[in-house]
Amino acid sequence: MDYLVVPNYVECKGSLFLRSEHMNYGRSTLNSNWHQAREAEPKDYDISVFPEPPGRNLHTATYGRIGNVETKDFPKPTTAAALEQIHLKSNFQERETKKSMIDISSYRHADIDRKVSGPSSGFGAVLPRHHPDHDKLHLETTHKADFVPPYPYEPAPERPPDFADNSKAYRRFHSQFTDTADYRRSGRNTFQDESGVYGNTEDKRRVYPTTNPIPDRLAEGLK
Template identity: 75%
Template sequence: MDYMVIPDFVERKGSLYLRSDHMNYSRATLNSNWHQAREAEPKNYDINVFPKPPGRNLHTATYERIGHLKSKGLPNTTTKSALEQISLKPDFTERETRKSMVDVASFGHAIIDRELDAPSRGFGAVLPRHHPDYDKLHLETTHKADFTPPYPYDPAPERPPDFPDNSKAHRRYQSQFTDTADYRRSGRNTWQDESGVYGNTEDKRTVFPRTNPIPERLVQGLK
C-alpha cells in the first residue's frame, strides 16, 4: 500500500534550514520564506540593514519604481495630485497689465474689415462665430411641430361680438314621429305631440329660406 510521503522539515543539528517565517535572518540562513525574500530584491531601501531603530528612516519608501520602470518613478497619488493644484493658482489669476492690440488711439487707423481669403464663418474662418440662430428661443411645442395641417390655410377672422348665433338651426331635435317611444322624452306626461313645431323651427326658416323646388326654366316651359 502506498502511503503519502510527508517531507521531514524537522530542524536537526547542523541544518541551515529554519522553519521560522517571522524572523529576519541573513542571506546565508535559509528559512521557510527564503524564496519570497529573494523575489523582493533588489530594494532601494532595505529597512533590515539597520539593526537598531534609531538608524532607520520610516519615511523612505522601499521601492522607487514599479516593476522594471526605474526611470519614470512612482506616479503621484490622488491625494498628492489634488494637493498640488494649489501651486497652479497663479496661472489663473487675472493679470492687470494687459496690452490691447487696438486701443482708443489706434482704433481709427485699424483695418478691421479686410479680405482674408477665408470664409467669415464656418470651417476655415479666422474667428469663431456663433450660428445665426444661437440666441433663438424655441418656444414651439412638440404637438404643433409634429402635427401640422396637411394644407396651408388662412384662419377665419374672429367674429364680432354682435355676430348672430345660428347654431341652433343645425341642431337635430328629438323627432315627434320617429322617436315616440324614446326614453329621452322629457316631462311627466309623454303624450304624442305631432304638431311638427320644434324649438329651432324659426331658426331653420331664417337660415334655410324656402325655395321653389321646380326650376324656373321648367315653369316657363309649361307656360
C-alpha cells in the first residue's frame, strides 16, 4: 500500500501535475486528488471503464460489499424499506376470528380459581385485577356532597290520573288595563281589549268561588 503515500511533487514551471478534481484521468496521470482515487480502489464496477452510454449501467452499485465484508444481501435503502411497508398492512387489520385461550375441550382441565402463594390482587398477584370500583362513575358534585339537606328527601305522592289540573288559575295574564303598551302583547293587529275577561277567568271562578265579603253576623246586625 505504498502508493497511498502522497509524494512531495514540486509544482514548478512546466510541471505535468494537474489541479483538476472534477475529471477522471487514467492511473498514469497525476492530479491534485489522485491519492483519493487510489483509496477508492478496488471497485466492483468502475463506471469510468464504460465512458459511452451503451455499456454503462447506472443501476449497478460501485461496490458489492460493505467495508471488507463481501455479502449478497445488502440492506435495503430507506425509500425501498418505506415503500414496502404497504405489504405489512394485513398484519394490523382487525381479525374476525379470535382464538380463545380456553375452549370446550380444555375447559375441564383449566383450574382458573386455583389458590396460589401470592395475593389475589395488588402487588405480587399472578394475574392483574382491577379495583372493585374500577368502572364506577363518580357523578356526585362537590356541592351535592358537602351541602346535603338536613332532612331526608321524600318525594311527593303521584297524582291520580283523574287529578284536576288547576294550574291555569294561578297564572297571571297580561293586564288589559296596566299592560296596554307592553312589548309582550302578541298579534300583528292588536286592539285595545277592556272587557276584563282573560283566558283563565273560568278557571279562577271555579277555584275561587264568589263569597259574600260581609259575614252573616254583621249582616244580621245591620238589619
